[in-house]
């Protein structure tokens with residue numbers, strides 16, 4: 001596409017060099033530059049992309065987007081685009097390069113500390129049921145309407161993101177759904193994406209390593225809604241907000257009169273309001289009051305928090321034009337979200353669940369939900385990620401201790417940190433007389449939980465959910481909690497069978 005066309009929507013830009021050149025591709029990574037590309041120099045969290053400009057010019061870049069003016073010795077073959085903010089400029093250019101793909105899709109975005117992936121899967125399921133083809137961009141995987149591939153990020157960078165949205169469109173998806181992380185908002189990865197529905201789930205502690213304070217974390221989330229309310233993308237998006245969450249309620253108030261808002265939750269002021277929640281081991285039901293009607297919602301999911309996720313999915317789909325009745329019919333057999341409250345089996349009476357809870361709130365919810373199933377004991381195995389919010393470690397330990405009978409503290413992804421030091425941070429949050437073991441090796445920790453389990457117990461393995469790896473400072477290993485749990489269950493079943501077949505054990 002011609003450079004001139006790509007930048008035609010950018011205000012606040014100073015250009016030099018020939019703009020009537022074809023741009024073959026866009027990148028913000030010098031390592032990916034080949035001839036004919038536009039390179040965006042971004043001041044990142046650890047490096048400054050401007051330092052790679054000489055390198056990309058020598059590799060044949062045709063245009064440079066930067067927050068500084070051009071050097072005096074700039075070759076005539078290179079165009080220079082001087083902008084105040086490279087991240088938002090490259091997002092706009094990416095939207096233009098891929099011909100505004102979101103404009104051709106009914107698109108829902110989901111933000112909030114917990115529930116994004118679950119809601120994205122639920123909405124994707126509704127959209128697929130209704131429209132046959134729909135796209136999904138999530139922490140777990142990307143489904144472009146034809147193929148599924150593993151995801152690298154919850155919310156990809158703006159260039160990658162528009163490329164994927166273009167694939168949704170080109171594969172004839174009528175719509176799609178994506179997760180919008182706070183990093184994604186802060187780094188303007190979703191700037192210039194036209195949404196029809198913007199969903200807010202909740203805000204609890206996480207990511208303070210990045211946002212520093214909870215207020216700034218919330219401000220990042222809120223800025224996405226206020227940008228959409230300013231309606232620069234040519235759609236009229238609807239905000240879908242959980243107003244049982246205090247910060248969600250404030251956000252909804254701040255948006256009133258600026259954009260349509262659907263409030264959801266259990267409180268009386270909700271537009272999509274749940275009541276009469278009931279739960280069994282094999283699923284839940286609740287009544288939904290919406291648009292003057294009452295519906296019965298049934299789902300194989302468990303946990304009151306999942307009632308919120310179902311409400312968000314129904315309301316989000318409604319904002320994309322799908323009637324609640326149709327969504328509810330689709331959700332009656334919604335698929336298992338990988339690694340979210342996944343029941344991986346039962347041996348000798350102990351049932352094992354794998355869940356992705358990696359925040360204090362999520363861990364509390366996961367443990368409480370399993371407690372409500374009335375196990376003999378709840379044994380929780382979990383760790384905390386290295387190079388991530390350290391302040392959440394003791395809080396996660398406290399939340400798990402309060403809602404479990406026994407804990408096994410282990411490693412999550414230690415990344416560059418010492419696993420024992422992470423566990424020591426967790427131990428600081430435990431109450432006196434807590435029943436716990438520390439076993440840094442996650443495989444051994446899972447085995448120990450199984451070995452200590454008895455008939456009627458529930459073992460919760462939390463924190464890594466769908467992940468298929470474990471990251472250490474100098475290496476990454478294959479590791480899947482579900483596979484490991486399955487092996488441990490089989491081993492335990494054999495041990496129990498052997499014990500029972502031994503005549504000395506019969507009495």
Ligand SMILES: CC(=O)N[C@H]1[C@@H](OP(=O)(O)OP(=O)(O)OC[C@H]2O[C@@H](n3ccc(=O)[nH]c3=O)[C@H](O)[C@@H]2O)O[C@H](CO)[C@@H](O)[C@@H]1O[C@H](C)C(=O)N[C@@H](C)C(=O)N[C@H](CCC(=O)O)C(=O)O
Nearest residue numbers: 028029030042044045046047049052153154155157181183
């Ligand atoms: C802290 C953080 O979010 N970093 C992300 C960010 O990097 P950055 O912009 O800070 O980049 P940087 O490394 O400082 O480099 C600056 C610029 O120089 C460029 N560069 C760098 C090296 C080089 O040789 N040449 C070169 O051109 C880089 O491409 C970049 O454009 O932008 C990059 C491109 O989009 C991301 O890959 C990178 O994610 C890192 C790997 C990461 O771990 N991010 C996590 C924390 C994250 O984003 N998580 C959220 C979800 C959290 C949740 O689900 O709760 C997510 O959305 O996935």
Ligand SMILES: Nc1ncnc2c1ncn2[C@@H]1O[C@H](COP(=O)(O)OP(=O)(O)OP(=O)(O)O)[C@@H](O)[C@H]1O
Nearest residue numbers: 113114115116117118139305355356357362365366
């Ligand atoms: N609505 C909710 N409220 C609170 N906790 C939830 C909610 N939904 C899910 N959880 C808990 O949080 C965990 C993560 O859920 P999910 O993957 O859907 O969230 P996410 O927002 O996508 O997380 P991430 O930001 O890490 O990708 C679940 O495994 C569950 O324990």
Ligand SMILES: N[C@H](CCC[C@H](N)C(=O)O)C(=O)O
Nearest residue numbers: 358384385388412413463464
């Ligand atoms: N998207 C989250 C996932 C955390 C998952 C947990 N297993 C960990 O590694 O801390 C993050 O990057 O903070």
Ligand SMILES: [Mg+2]
Nearest residue numbers: 116117139154
């Ligand atoms: Mg997610």
